[in-house]
Amino acid sequence: xxxxxxxxLQDDLGVAVSTDADVLDASREDRSGWRSATPPLAVVxxxxxxxxxxxxxxxxxxxxxxxxxxxxxxxxxxxxxxPGAIVLDLSRMNRILEISEADELAVVEPGVLNGDLNxxxxxxxxxxxxxxxxRAISTIGGNIATNAGGLLCxxxxxxxxxxxxxxxxxxxGRLLRTGHRTVKGVTGYDLTALMTGSEGTLGVIVEATLxxxxxxxxxxxxVAAAFSGVDAAAAASAAVAAARIRxxxxxxxxxxxxxxxxxxxxxxxIAGTPIEHIAPGETFLLAQSDAEGAGIExxxxxxxxxxxxxxxxxxxxxxxxxxxxxxxxxMHPALAASGQVLIEDVAVPRSRLPEMFRAIEEIGRRYDIExxxxxHAGDGNLHPNFVFTxxxxxxxxxxxxxxxFRTAVALGGTLTGEHGVGVLKRRWLADELGDDSYExxxxxxALFDPTGILNPGVMFEASAR
Amino acid sequence: xxxxxxxxLQDDLGVAVSTDADVLDASREDRSGWRSATPPLAVVxxxxxxxxxxxxxxxxxxxxxxxxxxxxxxxxxxxxxxPGAIVLDLSRMNRILEISEADELAVVEPGVLNGDLNxxxxxxxxxxxxxxxxRAISTIGGNIATNAGGLLCxxxxxxxxxxxxxxxxxxxGRLLRTGHRTVKGVTGYDLTALMTGSEGTLGVIVEATLxxxxxxxxxxxxVAAAFSGVDAAAAASAAVAAARIRxxxxxxxxxxxxxxxxxxxxxxxIAGTPIEHIAPGETFLLAQSDAEGAGIExxxxxxxxxxxxxxxxxxxxxxxxxxxxxxxxxMHPALAASGQVLIEDVAVPRSRLPEMFRAIEEIGRRYDIExxxxxHAGDGNLHPNFVFTxxxxxxxxxxxxxxxFRTAVALGGTLTGEHGVGVLKRRWLADELGDDSYExxxxxxALFDPTGILNPGVMFEASAR
Numbered sequence: 001x002x003x004x005x006x007x008x009l010q011d012d013l014g015v016a017v018s019t020d021a022d023v024l025d026a027s028r029e030d031r032s033g034w035r036s037a038t039p040p041l042a043v044v045x046x047x048x049x050x051x052x053x054x055x056x057x058x059x060x061x062x063x064x065x066x067x068x069x070x071x072x073x074x075x076x077x078x079x080x081x082x083p084g085a086i087v088l089d090l091s092r093m094n095r096i097l098e099i100s101e102a103d104e105l106a107v108v109e110p111g112v113l114n115g116d117l118n119x120x121x122x123x124x125x126x127x128x129x130x131x132x133x134x135r136a137i138s139t140i141g142g143n144i145a146t147n148a149g150g151l152l153c154x155x156x157x158x159x160x161x162x163x164x165x166x167x168x169x170x171x172x173g174r175l176l177r178t179g180h181r182t183v184k185g186v187t188g189y190d191l192t193a194l195m196t197g198s199e200g201t202l203g204v205i206v207e208a209t210l211x212x213x214x215x216x217x218x219x220x221x222x223v224a225a226a227f228s229g230v231d232a233a234a235a236a237s238a239a240v241a242a243a244r245i246r247x248x249x250x251x252x253x254x255x256x257x258x259x260x261x262x263x264x265x266x267x268x269x270i271a272g273t274p275i276e277h278i279a280p281g282e283t284f285l286l287a288q289s290d291a292e293g294a295g296i297e298x299x300x301x302x303x304x305x306x307x308x309x310x311x312x313x314x315x316x317x318x319x320x321x322x323x324x325x326x327x328x329x330x331m332h333p334a335l336a337a338s339g340q341v342l343i344e345d346v347a348v349p350r351s352r353l354p355e356m357f358r359a360i361e362e363i364g365r366r367y368d369i370e371x372x373x374x375x376h377a378g379d380g381n382l383h384p385n386f387v388f389t390x391x392x393x394x395x396x397x398x399x400x401x402x403x404x405f406r407t408a409v410a411l412g413g414t415l416t417g418e419h420g421v422g423v424l425k426r427r428w429l430a431d432e433l434g435d436d437s438y439e440x441x442x443x444x445x446a447l448f449d450p451t452g453i454l455n456p457g458v459m460f461e462a463s464a465r
Numbered sequence: 466x467x468x469x470x471x472x473x474l475q476d477d478l479g480v481a482v483s484t485d486a487d488v489l490d491a492s493r494e495d496r497s498g499w500r501s502a503t504p505p506l507a508v509v510x511x512x513x514x515x516x517x518x519x520x521x522x523x524x525x526x527x528x529x530x531x532x533x534x535x536x537x538x539x540x541x542x543x544x545x546x547x548p549g550a551i552v553l554d555l556s557r558m559n560r561i562l563e564i565s566e567a568d569e570l571a572v573v574e575p576g577v578l579n580g581d582l583n584x585x586x587x588x589x590x591x592x593x594x595x596x597x598x599x600r601a602i603s604t605i606g607g608n609i610a611t612n613a614g615g616l617l618c619x620x621x622x623x624x625x626x627x628x629x630x631x632x633x634x635x636x637x638g639r640l641l642r643t644g645h646r647t648v649k650g651v652t653g654y655d656l657t658a659l660m661t662g663s664e665g666t667l668g669v670i671v672e673a674t675l676x677x678x679x680x681x682x683x684x685x686x687x688v689a690a691a692f693s694g695v696d697a698a699a700a701a702s703a704a705v706a707a708a709r710i711r712x713x714x715x716x717x718x719x720x721x722x723x724x725x726x727x728x729x730x731x732x733x734x735i736a737g738t739p740i741e742h743i744a745p746g747e748t749f750l751l752a753q754s755d756a757e758g759a760g761i762e763x764x765x766x767x768x769x770x771x772x773x774x775x776x777x778x779x780x781x782x783x784x785x786x787x788x789x790x791x792x793x794x795x796m797h798p799a800l801a802a803s804g805q806v807l808i809e810d811v812a813v814p815r816s817r818l819p820e821m822f823r824a825i826e827e828i829g830r831r832y833d834i835e836x837x838x839x840x841h842a843g844d845g846n847l848h849p850n851f852v853f854t855x856x857x858x859x860x861x862x863x864x865x866x867x868x869x870f871r872t873a874v875a876l877g878g879t880l881t882g883e884h885g886v887g888v889l890k891r892r893w894l895a896d897e898l899g900d901d902s903y904e905x906x907x908x909x910x911a912l913f914d915p916t917g918i919l920n921p922g923v924m925f926e927a928s929a930r
Binding site for chain 2: 100101102103104105125126146147149153154157158160161170174175176177178180181182183184185186187188189190191193194196197198202213214215217218238241242244245246291292293296297347348349350351376379380381412413414415416417418419420421425429432433434436437438440441443444447448459
């Protein structure tokens, strides 16, 4: 009689295997607000590549689904327990294996937190550029699995551009190495890029060789302004681009978002900032320049903001700059204070930002909901937020999100700029990709995961395998 | 009786189909010195996506191999006629379809020359960063098909990072669109990156959406120095990195190369430069800084070069900077003046450059050949050159190259940094990738090209399909 999957896991992996009800329950959700219907079979806290390989061998032999998971900070339900699955928790594989100053690279285990790596790098004058807003709490493995974005992408690129190579445990437990320790390398297809953003559906990332950057010399200068409306702020953002300026950060908060932020921070939090005396309908734009010439660039930005009608504040002082950034950082807490938040993640070509903002407003009116929105204006990535009460995302919210996704794609954009497809957006995937691309992507999935055990239901409908 | 492939092509594509002996013959070679054994069946000069689709439909129906080709400037035999093949020449698809200043992107046909695009962009203050040395004569389609590198990659990235989306004609004639008009986008697997560098083996690139950059403000400052040997120059290069400086250009010419360059340029060409009075064994290092702070950065570099024993020349004057760059540019002409040149293309982690240079010297001694070498020192990509006479690469040159590839891989590098695998290096592909990766890559090839008609023999052994 064949031994049960759980017994085999326990035999081979011992105390790394947890069936504790609280542990199982915690693996049912991420930061998206989504919660899986059932707990998993077990959570395995792998501590080594060999353990990950052993889990995959057992899963492969028994046809058991595996959900690779890091810190659980995802926003698309890409790493949550599915029925009968092994949740393969990689957060204990959190060693920085190597930092090469000479080659400006780091080799890390997947569970290293983005922020911890950067803390280790800073004294060396080096920096891992990918900067999701979650960087203090999210893992490098998760950043790579979702090809995470962040605030700095227009200038410094997405995660894919900072990954030189990977070690990946395949569905059957074999260990695949991709890429090089070099910036260049064109030997064969780019499997490193293919794995980046694949959301645990092609393999389990167990090691990453990361490209580092020198920390830029020069100061950091912050420019912020309040504008009469979203069109004015978008026009100011477009004028910055037209002046051939690419600031490190360029963030736009719409009127609905800004009103909530101002209320949340209170009079003390906004004193002395451009939003100290906001009128209804006003919006906020924040730019940050870094590196050599930051002061000159910030001056140009401040001029542009003023010329397009902004009430401008400029600061080269770190503390004052942080106070301005705090306004942007307050967006999520301000929303979370009044309910569950579903953060959407569409992206459109930068020139279509005003149209997308208008569409969001129109969709809000149609469904009678407010949709406070923040945008990475430098790269056209918008986060419209739905605030609701209760555990389940209401149907009319999904209907509104559906309208939004279709609009973004029609404007030449995408339904997810940086959060991933996960389980939340899989039903729109084929619509955006078209049949030919969808079919090829399914083919790639089948090639790497012929028995469909890797994160089933993520990215593709489970029935599709 | 079924119509012949050639007759079908002629019926459907008319004068676009050439069987002129000179045209067929010209398609047998690229700039690698490699020449295919036989001419192709025909060369089709496609002028539209529809024509490319029609060629692929005929090829698919008749099982005829297709070799996509741009300007024929490749260095790995990746786009040369194979027996019985249709050479699909895309050089007439050379329209710039769109330049969006607001979105900092361009949409181009594959036959647009890299230099022509940049000429069109410059008046707008925009720039397509990929800069292969061939940029004046190579096509964007070819740049993408090989994931071309160049001199600027350490600072500005490889071609992959400048491609937002593609239109690709698949093996059976269907048109696939990948990517977005946005910098961010994580909807499904990254097929844009998969296609980039796939050397015509997965599909025919017929349109590309390219990410542009603002032309950097500030001056361009050039610093060059002669050093007593390759170790001293490599040490200077490492010291630049250690100072957390990432110049736009950092090029190293070894002693064998520099002697030939100096002889080629003559006394007039080198007067006033650091190589005016070179001693035997001296080497050359050239750095260029751009953007805001270029002057400060160049001062630091000049100090480092001097402190590591270099005879330094620094120039912020454009003409004087060009004279220094001319030394680097003279490398290939200097070699080509004395025979056929096989340009190799290994890459190693930057810190291993001294070891790689020593290995090249040792390999040269072993096979009794001089191997003049130039390196993109900023990213560890070396071009060791073999100069020989006659049409065929001599066996002992391949044996030396073989030793070199194995050394580069053993040092954590790759056998091709930016030129591609083509037909020249396919026999080493499996060795570098390992069995698991090779098998997966073959699987991807089979998924996109089930009947093996797309550039057979390139990247993989023809027998492998």
